[in-house]
Amino acid sequence: MEKQSRLLCSELCVQRRLFEVTLNCTVLAWKDIQIDKKHTGRAIYGAVKAGSHCVPVCEIIAVQEKEDDSPCKDTGKWQKVPQSPADSCQHAFTANRPKYLLVYINPYGGKQRGKQIYDHKVAPIFSRASISTDVIVTEHANHARDHLKMEADLKKYDGVVCVGGDGMFSEIMHGLVSRTQQEAGVDDNSMEETLMPCGLRIGIIPAGSTDCICYATVGSNDPVTSALHIVVGDSQPMDVCSVHNEDHFLRYSVSLLGYGFYGDVLTDSERKRWMGPARYDISGVKTFLSHRYYEGTVSFLPAEGNSGTPRDKMQCRSGCSICQQTSSDKLVSKNEDSVSDAECRDTWTVIRGKFLAINAASMSCACPRSPKGLSPSAHLADGTTDLILVRKCSRLNFLRHLLRHTNKDDQFDHSFVEVYRVKQFRFTPRYQECDSEVDLRESGATGKQFLSQICREHRACGCMPSQSNWNCDGEILPHTAIQVRVHSQLIKLFARGIEEQPVFEDLYAHCAI
Numbered sequence: 001m002e003k004q005s006r007l008l009c010s011e012l013c014v015q016r017r018l019f020e021v022t023l024n025c026t027v028l029a030w031k032d033i034q035i036d037k038k039h040t041g042r043a044i045y046g047a048v049k050a051g052s053h054c055v056p057v058c059e060i061i062a063v064q065e066k067e068d069d070s071p072c073k074d075t076g077k078w079q080k081v082p083q084s085p086a087d088s089c090q091h092a093f094t095a096n097r098p099k100y101l102l103v104y105i106n107p108y109g110g111k112q113r114g115k116q117i118y119d120h121k122v123a124p125i126f127s128r129a130s131i132s133t134d135v136i137v138t139e140h141a142n143h144a145r146d147h148l149k150m151e152a153d154l155k156k157y158d159g160v161v162c163v164g165g166d167g168m169f170s171e172i173m174h175g176l177v178s179r180t181q182q183e184a185g186v187d188d189n190s191m192e193e194t195l196m197p198c199g200l201r202i203g204i205i206p207a208g209s210t211d212c213i214c215y216a217t218v219g220s221n222d223p224v225t226s227a228l229h230i231v232v233g234d235s236q237p238m239d240v241c242s243v244h245n246e247d248h249f250l251r252y253s254v255s256l257l258g259y260g261f262y263g264d265v266l267t268d269s270e271r272k273r274w275m276g277p278a279r280y281d282i283s284g285v286k287t288f289l290s291h292r293y294y295e296g297t298v299s300f301l302p303a304e305g306n307s308g309t310p311r312d313k314m315q316c317r318s319g320c321s322i323c324q325q326t327s328s329d330k331l332v333s334k335n336e337d338s339v340s341d342a343e344c345r346d347t348w349t350v351i352r353g354k355f356l357a358i359n360a361a362s363m364s365c366a367c368p369r370s371p372k373g374l375s376p377s378a379h380l381a382d383g384t385t386d387l388i389l390v391r392k393c394s395r396l397n398f399l400r401h402l403l404r405h406t407n408k409d410d411q412f413d414h415s416f417v418e419v420y421r422v423k424q425f426r427f428t429p430r431y432q433e434c435d436s437e438v439d440l441r442e443s444g445a446t447g448k449q450f451l452s453q454i455c456r457e458h459r460a461c462g463c464m465p466s467q468s469n470w471n472c473d474g475e476i477l478p479h480t481a482i483q484v485r486v487h488s489q490l491i492k493l494f495a496r497g498i499e500e501q502p503v504f505e506d507l508y509a510h511c512a513i
């Protein structure tokens with residue numbers, strides 16, 4: 001047996017089936033040894049009828065040391081591992097794994113099953129993996145955010161876990177990001193400030209209505225899969241947008257910033273919270289039928305050359321090369337120009353119009369309702385957001401566009417839809433552009449002069465354009481004029497991005513050595 005690549009070899013009997021098991025520093029493998037009495041009357045070692053399996057050591061959930069009465073003793077083949085390879089194995093097994101987690105549970109998210117999901121599906125996995133936890137069941141909205149921001153002794157923990165939906169994740173993210181900025185002395189009211197990345201990773205146990213952030217970072221909204229990503233210590237960096245109104249910080253966003261359609265859906269659905277997840281369907285249909293459009297100006301700073309485009313079909317997947325390139329660019333540019341110097345040299349693109357929807361997707365925003373998401377090629381950690389402008393069009397065309405979120409067709413392939421990959425954008429609703437109204441009032445213009453000026457500005461007399469609200473990751477913003485900047489890889493999740501193949505098939509390997 002080669003010492004480095006094959007440290008241990010043994011036979012293991014599980015429910016009358018015999019396996020040959022090997023373990024080295026990186027992989028645990030086992031092979032079914034068939035007893036084919038029918039044909040030969042003797043055991044055939046290494047026959048591959050039942051197949052071979054292996055699991056990387058870094059993905060094993062738990063290891064339990066057995067004493068001499070272990071079943072392994074029967075075969076007599078296990079050898080004592082030399083200390084240094086044993087240390088390497090130990091290192092591969094424990095590296096980056098959390099030992100102590102702070103868990104917040106929203107008992108009212110989604111179908112109100114957060115506590116049950118945690119107790120029955122997640123806590124047993126954490127316990128099996130010897131992870132200690134402090135669990136807080138929230139008592140009111142913003143409980144978790146404020147506890148994280150002002151009270152929690154974060155030095156004790158290796159990560160924070162939220163059990164709930166996108167709104168609950170948003171609370172945890174706000175608490176952690178704000179606390180990190182406070183401790184670093186960063187003024188979050190200033191848009192120009194470079195924010196300090198958060199040290200603690202966040203785990204999401206999905207128990208909400210949309211669970212878009214979990215779905216778009218893991219590929220499913222399954223609590224057990226998410227718990228396993230936490231246990232093995234996966235790490236997925238993620239962009240965060242800061243949203244300001246003038247010199248005033250409003251909120252952070254990681255998934256959707258939506259004005260018009262998604263703002264109106266959210267505003268209407270908040271009044272129907274008692275309906276649970278179905279509220280979004282009812283409000284979606286109602287908002288679609290109302291077919292409101294909004295006027296305003298969108299300005300943006302386009303992303304640089306190597307960041308791809310929203311229509312390039314390069315989906316962000318586990319180990320995404322575009323996101324990895326962003327990580328290395330960040331390291332290189334650390335000692336070069338500050339971000340704001342570089343951005344000052346860029347030119348802003350300005351677009352005025354009437355829009356049914358203005359959406360900024362900082363990630364794909366895939367969710368069970370829309371498996372590809374609002375922007376299927378958006379990246380989790382590339383420092384950009386995809387700005388989607390849906391101009392005023394017929395109801396039928398808008399329906400065609402919406403339905404393409406649910407099938408394989410390209411939702412951007414319409415004359416009334418434009419999409420740009422950007423690193424900053426601003427929006428000003430139409431009425432706020434009419435500073436002349438305020439100027440006229442202040443200059444003491446008569447009622448007649450004032451009205452005739454408004455008529456010139458708005459063409460149709462007396463029709464002041466109405467406004468929508470911004471949907472910021474499922475929360476309504478208190479302002480319509482906003483400035484948004486993407487902060488590349490500001491937070492990290494216990495996730496690894498979406499994998500093409502499921503990897504956890506063999507992961508729950510509970511082995512004894």
Ligand SMILES: Nc1ncnc2c1ncn2[C@@H]1O[C@H](COP(=O)(O)OP(=O)(O)OP(=O)(O)O)[C@@H](O)[C@H]1O
Pocket residue numbers: 105106107108109110111137138139140141142143163164165166167168169171207208209210211212474
């Ligand atoms: N104990 C609590 N009582 C009332 N509201 C709470 C409590 N804890 C958290 N919240 C608030 O509940 C809101 C919704 O929760 P959550 O995001 O978990 O579920 P959801 O809205 O059903 O799902 P999604 O956000 O995925 O659509 C959050 O914005 C959060 O601030």
Ligand SMILES: CCCCCCCCCCCCC/C=C/[C@@H](O)[C@H](CO)NC(C)=O
Pocket residue numbers: 165166167209210211212255256262266280284285288365367369370374402403405406471472473474475
């Ligand atoms: C009339 C037919 C309508 C079909 C429309 C299907 C499109 C669904 C797309 C859903 C995208 C959701 C993006 C996620 C947003 C979250 O941040 C937020 C909070 O959970 N959820 C919502 C619904 O605003």
Ligand SMILES: [Ca+2]
Pocket residue numbers: 239361362363378379380381382383384385
């Ligand atoms: Ca992004």
